[in-house]
Amino acid sequence: MTDHFTALYDLAKASAAMAYAPYSKFQVGAALATADGTLFNGCNVENGSYSLGLCAERNAITTAVAAGVKPGDIDCLVIFIDRPELFSPCGGCRQVMSEFMTPTARVSATNGNGLRKDWTMAELLPDGFQLPD
Ligand code: THU
Numbered sequence: 263m264t265d266h267f268t269a270l271y272d273l274a275k276a277s278a279a280m281a282y283a284p285y286s287k288f289q290v291g292a293a294l295a296t297a298d299g300t301l302f303n304g305c306n307v308e309n310g311s312y313s314l315g316l317c318a319e320r321n322a323i324t325t326a327v328a329a330g331v332k333p334g335d336i337d338c339l340v341i342f343i344d345r346p347e348l349f350s351p352c353g354g355c356r357q358v359m360s361e362f363m364t365p366t367a368r369v370s371a372t373n374g375n376g377l378r379k380d381w382t383m384a385e386l387l388p389d390g391f392q393l394p395d
Contacts, residue, residue, distance in 0.1 A: 282307045
């Protein structure tokens, strides 16, 4: 994370500015790095049919998968929101992250005030659902 944190923070922040969040006004950006150092980003995209809204984390992950990223390839993911408080990723995003991140991969929540909270994937989703082999 140390290697990529600044680049991921900048990319997540720029992505948050692109969020389409006219209903919640909660503009979220996410950026991730794969083991080979490739970066991907996403923002939340809401819809007038509310349940169709997409979270920033899932947008970044699905973009990465469309470029060839496989389960276990994602090393770290940074979330940004320009609000005074931090938030932690929703349960649905944790489940999707756990499909592509190993238990030791890192996730950070950040904001524009310099606050930062770090977790491992295992801390964010202990005992997550996994299909049996
Ligand atoms: N949101 C995210 O993008 N990521 C999360 O982890 C939680 C929530 C978005 C969804 C919705 O567009 C807005 O934030 C308010 O819930």
